[in-house]
Every structure is written in structure tokens, then in C-alpha cells.
Amino acid sequence: MTITVQIPTALRRHTAGIDRITCTAANLTEMLSTLDHKFPDLKPHLRDEAGQLRRFLNVYVNEEDIRFLGGYSYVFQEGDEVLLVPSIAGGK
DSSP: OEEEEEOOGGGGGGTTTOOEEEEEOSBHHHHHHHHHHHOGGGHHHHBOTTSSBOTTEEEEETTEEGGGTTGGGOBOOTTOEEEEEEOOOOOO
């Protein structure tokens, strides 16, 4: 499936400023592998030491949290828009 992955501003320093890519990926695992290959510096910000999605990274597919769509078992549909949203802590 051809999908579009939007890279948030906070992570673009690891993608040479690229804000989105179009790729073919059937699921979250394939999408992450594509991103790992295309942007090696981005990988540690997406995956933990075990290769799993980082706890504080949210993934939305067409504005729906992928966790509620089945997570790793969700099968992308043609034209899906994927947004990566890192949680950002702050305050006093």
C-alpha cells in the first residue's frame, strides 16, 4: 500500500528537514523499517533497544490512534496518512 508519513518538526533534524515521505508499507513494522533505512539517525527516536515503538511516540493513521486500530496488526490502506507525534514533556 502507498501511504504518506508526516514527520513532525521535532524530528526533522534527523531527516535533513524532510517533512513527509511516501512509501509502500503494509503495516507499522514495514513502515518503521522503511524509515530506519531512509533515515538511520531517526531510528533511535522511533524505536527502543528491543526494536519496539518508543513508549512516548504516538502514531496516528488518518487522525486515529493506531493503538485503537490494532497497533502492529493494523494493515494500512491505500492512501493512508500517517502522523508521528512524539510526546513532549515540559513545565515546572
